[in-house]
Amino acid sequence: MTIEPLALDLTGVDIQGENARIRARGPVTLVELMGVPAWSVTDAELLKRLLADPRVSKDAAQHWSAFINGAVTAEWPLFPWVAAQNMFTAYGADHRRLRKLVSPAFTHRRTMALQPRIEELVTELLDKLATTAPGEIADLREGFAYPVPIQVITELLGVPEAMEPGLRVCVARFFDTEISPEAALANYIEMGELIGELVAFRRDNPGDDMTSVLINTRDEDGERLTEKEMIDTLMLVINAGHETTVNLLDQAIFLLLTHPEQLAAVRAGEVSWEAVIEETLRVESPVAHLPLRYAVEDIEIDDIRIAKGEAILASYAAAGRDPKVHGETAEVFDVTRTNKDHVAFGHGVHHCIGAPLARLEASIALPALFARFPDLRLAAGPADIAPVIGFISNGHRDLPVRLTAE
Template structure:
C-alpha cells in the first residue's frame, strides 16, 4: 500500500459528482493521493501533460503480479471490488513483451478495414432500434440509455465476438457489475465468478460450434498456434476485456452526446446547418465527459521523478482521463465549457500510449452512424427531466447517466 504523510482524498465510489470530485483532486496537485475501496491508496493524475508522460514511460506497468507489492504479498483479496481490473490476465493488465503478444492477437479484429466493413452492420442495428423507438405511443417517455445507447454497442460487440443471444442478459449484468464500484466484497466476488462461468460457457460453445467471429479466432490461436503461447486464462481474460470495454465506453459516449445536444439547442442547430460537424461533436463529447473517468491501475516499476513529481517504486497510479480532458493547463479558461468548435479537442478518453484502446475507431464509427440517424428520425426530441434528475451510474470509473428519459416528439 502507498504510505504518505499526506491525507488521501477518499474517492466517492457512487460517482455522483465525478467532475466536482476531479476539481477537488486537481486543487491538491498534479498528482494527488487518493483512497480507493478497501483502503487502497493511489496517485490520481489529472494533469494532461503529466499523465501523457507517465503513460508512455517504460517505468510504469499495468502488471500487478509483477509490480504491485501489495498484490504480490496477497494483501489484495479476490473479493476486492476492483480485483478484475488488476488481476484478469489480458492485454489490459500485461506489461512489455506480454502486452505486445496479447495485443497482436486482438488487433486484426479492429483494423481500419475491418472497422469500416462493420458500417453496414452498425447501420442495420441502428435502424432496427430507431424503428422500435418509432413505435412508441405519442407522448410516452422513453429511456434512451436503455432503448438506444446501451443496446447498440452491446449488439455490435456481441456479433463481433460471436456471443449468442442466450448469454447476452447475463453478460450485461456482469459487465455492469464490473463497473459498479459500490458493490460489497461479497457481491463483487459473486459477480466475478458468474462472469467467468458465462465466458467459460461461451468458449465451450465456440469450440463446439466455431464461426466467423473473434472468439472462435482466439480459440484457434489457443488450440492450434503454439507460437502465440495463449493460455486458457488469457483466452478468457481477453474475452472479458473486449466484451466489457467494447461496449461500456460507447454506451456512455452516446449517452453524453445525446444529453449535450438536448441541453444545448444552439449546438444542435449548428449541426443541422452544417457549421458544426458530427466528428467535432463526438470529439468534444469525449473531451468534455470522458466515458471512463478514472482508470485503475498502473504501478511504478521503479522510483519515478517527472516534472517535480515523485512516485515511489510499487506505488499505484490512477489515470484521471476525465480530469485530463478538462485540464485548464491544456484547454485554458474554457476547459469546462462544451464547445465543438474549439481549436484544441485533445483528450485521452481512449487512453494513451501502448495501451490506447484498439476499439476506438469502432466506437467513433458507432457514434457517427447512430447519432445523426437518431436526431434525423426524431427532430423534435426533448429531455423529459432536468439533467439534475438523470442520476449517474454507480461508479467512479464509468461516466454515464442512470437514465436518459426523453419525449421523441411528433
C-alpha cells in the same frame, strides 16, 4: 506536512466536481480507493508521459507491492480489474505478445465490415422508439445508447443469443463500484464461466467472429493465447467495448440536448458529427478513472515521488478538462473548439484497440437519432438526471426524453 489522501466517492454523484477538487491538490495527488492508496494524475500532459513511460506497468502481479505482499486480496471490490490476465494488465514483452495475438480481430477491414450491421441495428432501434405513444417518455440510455454497442460487441464475439442476457447482467455489475466485495468476486467468476462456455461453443462451432479468430490465431512461434488469457481477453473486450460506447452515446445526446445552439449548428452542417464525438470524449470521458498502473521504479515529479510499487490512477475525465491544455473554458462543451485533445481512449501502448469501432458506432447512431426525431428534447431537468453509480463509468442512470412535439 503529510496530506491525507482524498477518498474517492464510490457513488460517483459528482465526478467532475470531485475531479476539480483533486486537481486543486496538484497535477498528481494521493487518493484512496476503498482503503487502497493510489496517485491520481489529472494533468493531461503528465498523464500522457506516464502512460507512455516504460517505468509504469499495468501488471499488479509483477509491480504492485500491495498486491504482491497480500495486502490487496480478492475481497477488494476492484480485484477483478487488477487480477485479470490480458492486454489490459500485461506489461512489456508480454503485452506486445498479447496485443499481437488480439490485433487480427480488430483490423480496419473487420471494423468497417460491421458498418452495415450497425446501421441496421440503429434503424431497428429507431423504428422501435418511433412506436412510443405521443407524450410518453422514452429512456434513450436503455432504449438506444445501451442496446447498440452491446448488440454489436456480442455479435462481434459470436455470442449465442441464449447467452446474451447473462453476459449483459455481468457487464452491468462489473462497473458498479458500490456492490459488495463478495458480489464483485461472484460476478467475476460467473462472467468467466459464461465466457468459458462461449469459447467451448466456438471451438465446436467456429465462425467469422472474434472468438473464433482468437482461438485460431498463433504468433510466429506457433504460440496461442492460454485458456485464461483467452477468457480474460474476451471479458475485457465485452466490458470495455460496451460500457465506453454506451456512455459516449449517452453523454453526446445529453450534451447536445442541453446546448441547443450547438445542436442547431450540427444540424445545419456547420459542425461535423466527428467534432461532436471528439468534444464529448474530451469533456465527458466515458471512463472517469481507470484502475490501475504501478511504478516499476521510483518516479520523481517535481516535489512528488511515486515510489516503486505504488499504484497510479489514470483520471481520464479530469485530464480532458485540464485548463493548461484547454484554457479557462476547459469545462465547457464547445463543438467549435479547435483543440479537442483528450485521452478518453488511453495513450501509449495501451491505447484502446477498439477505439475505431466506438467512433464508428457513434458516427452512425447519433446523426440517425437526431434526423429521425427533430423535436427530441429532455423530459427532465438536466440536474435531475442522475449519474450511473461508481467512480469508473461516466454516464447517466437513465436518459428520459420526449421524442416528438406536443
